[in-house]
Amino acid sequence: MKMITWLWTMVVAGSLAAATQASEVDQLKSDLIGQCMGGREKCWKFQSVDQIKTLTIQKKTEDSQKRVYTIVLQLQAAKAGGKYSADARVEYTKAATGWKIKQVGLLSLKKVE
Amino acid sequence: MRAKPTLAVLLLSLLLCACKSPKQPNLGEPLADLSRAERAQFEEGKKVFERVFTPQDGLGPLFNANSCAQCHEAPVVGGVGDEIEIHATRFVAPNSCDPLFDQGGPVIQQNATPLLQAKGIMKEQIPPGATAQAHRSTPPLFGFGLVDAIPEATILSHEPRHGAKGEGIAGHANRTIDGRVGRFGRKAAVAALSDFNAGPPGTDPAPDPEITVEDIEKVTAFTRFLAPPPQQIFTNHTDLHLARRGRKLFAHLDCVVCHLPKMNTGPSTSKALHRKTLALYSDLMVHDMGSALADICLEQAHPSEFRTEMLMGLRFREQFLHDGSAKTVQEAIERHDGEARNSRDRFKALTEKDKQALLKFLETI
Numbered sequence: 001m002k003m004i005t006w007l008w009t010m011v012v013a014g015s016l017a018a019a020t021q022a023s024e025v026d027q028l029k030s031d032l033i034g035q036c037m038g039g040r041e042k043c044w045k046f047q048s049v050d051q052i053k054t055l056t057i058q059k060k061t062e063d064s065q066k067r068v069y070t071i072v073l074q075l076q077a078a079k080a081g082g083k084y085s086a087d088a089r090v091e092y093t094k095a096a097t098g099w100k101i102k103q104v105g106l107l108s109l110k111k112v113e
Numbered sequence: 114m115r116a117k118p119t120l121a122v123l124l125l126s127l128l129l130c131a132c133k134s135p136k137q138p139n140l141g142e143p144l145a146d147l148s149r150a151e152r153a154q155f156e157e158g159k160k161v162f163e164r165v166f167t168p169q170d171g172l173g174p175l176f177n178a179n180s181c182a183q184c185h186e187a188p189v190v191g192g193v194g195d196e197i198e199i200h201a202t203r204f205v206a207p208n209s210c211d212p213l214f215d216q217g218g219p220v221i222q223q224n225a226t227p228l229l230q231a232k233g234i235m236k237e238q239i240p241p242g243a244t245a246q247a248h249r250s251t252p253p254l255f256g257f258g259l260v261d262a263i264p265e266a267t268i269l270s271h272e273p274r275h276g277a278k279g280e281g282i283a284g285h286a287n288r289t290i291d292g293r294v295g296r297f298g299r300k301a302a303v304a305a306l307s308d309f310n311a312g313p314p315g316t317d318p319a320p321d322p323e324i325t326v327e328d329i330e331k332v333t334a335f336t337r338f339l340a341p342p343p344q345q346i347f348t349n350h351t352d353l354h355l356a357r358r359g360r361k362l363f364a365h366l367d368c369v370v371c372h373l374p375k376m377n378t379g380p381s382t383s384k385a386l387h388r389k390t391l392a393l394y395s396d397l398m399v400h401d402m403g404s405a406l407a408d409i410c411l412e413q414a415h416p417s418e419f420r421t422e423m424l425m426g427l428r429f430r431e432q433f434l435h436d437g438s439a440k441t442v443q444e445a446i447e448r449h450d451g452e453a454r455n456s457r458d459r460f461k462a463l464t465e466k467d468k469q470a471l472l473k474f475l476e477t478i
Contacts, residue, residue: 035326036308041298041411042218043308044291051291077292084290103325109214109290 025055028069028090031101037088038106044075044086051075053083067092067099070107083113138340140255140429141189144385147338151383158335161328163190171324174229175222175237181310181332184251191339193430194251197437199223201243202409210410212290216240219411245416247408249299250437253426256341257297259391260423261306262378265294271373271396282370282452284398284421287414296397299435300411301420307333338383341391342426345477352473359474362467366459371396371421371452394424394478403450406434417451428476442475443468 032046046052052073059070073086087107092099138145143155162181166172177198178184184194199221203211212219222237239246268286287295293304303309310332324332347353363369372394381387399418407417414420419435432438433445449457460468 036305036329040218040220040309041212041302042214043289043303045289045293045305045308047291047293075291077288077290082290082292101326111211111214111290 024057028057028071029055031092032090032104035101035104037086037104038109042106042109044084044106044109048078051077058087065094067094074112082111085110085112137343140342140426141191142340143338144258144340146385148384151334151338151385154331154334155338158331158333158338159190161324161331162335166324168226168228173224173226174234175217176224176226177220177222178224185254187431188429191254191336193253193432195432195437196251198249198251199239199246200249200409200411201239201246202411203240203242203244204410204416205244208415210412210414211242212411213240213242216242219409221246245407245409248436248438250432250435252299252423253342253429254336255339255426256391256393256423257306258337258339258386259341259378259389260296260393260397261337262381262386262389263296263376263391263397264379267376267379268294268296268397271398281455282367282400284371284396284400284452285413286397287399287412287420289412295412296420298411299419299422300409300414301397301399302411302414306336310336338385341393342429344392345428347477355470355473356477357474358467359470359472360477362463362471363474366456366471368456370456371398371400372424373421392425392478395421397421397423400453401451402453405450406448408436424475424478427478442472 029049029052032052033049034046036043036045038044053076054072054074056072057069058072061068069090069092071088071090073084073088075084075086076082086109089103089105089107090101091103091105093102094100136145143152147155162185165180165183167179168174172179178196182190184196185191186194200219201221202213202219205211217237217240221239225234225236272285287301289295289302289304289308295301295304297303297306297309307329310329347356363372373396374394375390375392376395376397378386378389378391397420399414399420401415401417402419404417406419407415410416422435427442432440433442434448439445439448446457446460460471463471
């Protein structure tokens with residue numbers, strides 16, 4: 001009986017963690033719209049969520065004033081059609097209205113197709 | 114009895130004053146019609162534009178310049194500079210262009226922080242995968258906010274126009290990696306002012322951009338609200354006559370097919386940018402300029418394709434062509450080739466007096 005309760009707890013905890021991760025991913029995607037990742041000839045400007053084929057959070061650190069994500073993105077431009085893989089660092093700061101993006105840093109960008 | 118004519122003259126003078134076109138802002142000044150808040154943004158942005166970045170701010174370890182104003186400095190902040198950047202990419206015919214993002218991107222950094230220099234690294238090396246390198250002079254930024262406000266559709270509308278014109282002119286718009294229509298940079302590979310501002314002042318293993326979103330917005334406000342160069346109005350009869358003749362020749366030689374004299378901005382939340390006409394003298398498209406000028410590819414622009422240079426403010430420059438290798442405007446014209454060959458040949462065939470007329474006209478824009 002104890003074993004079943006323990007397993008059930010693990011399943012619920014896992015589901016909750018996955019749901020939190022999913023909502024965090026959706027929030028990140030939404031916050032990235034309008035931001036330029038990189039600069040000059042290697043700027044990816046997020047114009048719509050549709051451009052972000054996948055977004056995976058690799059690492060997250062947080063304190064009372066700063067939240068930093070390291071993410072991996074699979075991107076595709078609607079018009080040019082090129083597919084890119086990118087690593088990025090997204091930094092948030094705590095503002096009066098909540099968390100606000102301070103910097104979207106491009107770590108690497110590679111054309112995959 | 115004498116009051117009536119005096120009043121009439123006064124009223125007429127007031128009316129004439131009201132009808133007079135607004136004074137053109139001087140070089141380096143903000144656009145007319147800015148709101149008080151926009152004017153404040155311009156001033157704030159200018160401070161960031163002039164700020165000297167240090168390694169402690171995130172500059173480097175490899176970089177080209179330690180402030181925006183180090184390159185865009187003459188004759189006023191936002192103008193030109195004598196710095197020449199080095200760019201490199203990999204081109205595989207017929208259509209594959211690799212901007213070498215995984216090796217640091219196309220802009221090669223010419224300086225290193227003291228920490229990196231101590232390790233024996235003085236500058237970035239040309240990536241081994243590069244097939245060509247290019248030199249790039251510093252463009253003036255006057256009027257770039259108005260260029261930024263030109264709708265993509267306006268730029269794209271000129272593609273079929275070129276096709277229909279014939280005469281070997283067949284330019285096309287370039288597109289950025291994320292699919293937007295490019296307009297800035299000598300290969301039109303940058304779509305917006307804010308993109309460009311996110312780039313300098315350095316690249317390295319640390320994430321780009323190295324300045325905050327807030328500072329990028331400030332610098333963008335400065336460049337966005339920087340007025341286009343004022344047009345030169347000759348007051349002496351000889352120059353005025355020559356420039357008028359030159360304007361006609363500029364059209365007659367078909368220079369205007371690519372160096373499109375005017376383009377309109379679209380709707381904007383800023384009154385200063387809303388539906389304005391800009392005398393930029395470019396179609397913002399890339400054209401084949403011949404094999405002698407060819408250097409690197411960038412996005413959909415082939416090595417021999419360059420965006421039609423914006424000629425506004427030409428008289429404030431001291432070096433010409435994309436790489437600054439032409440010492441005079443005449444030399445730059447005479448080195449046009451490819452799609453511009455016909456116009457160049459017709460320029461070369463002009464009498465000396467007509468050549469001077471065309472060059473005099475270019476001093477007015």
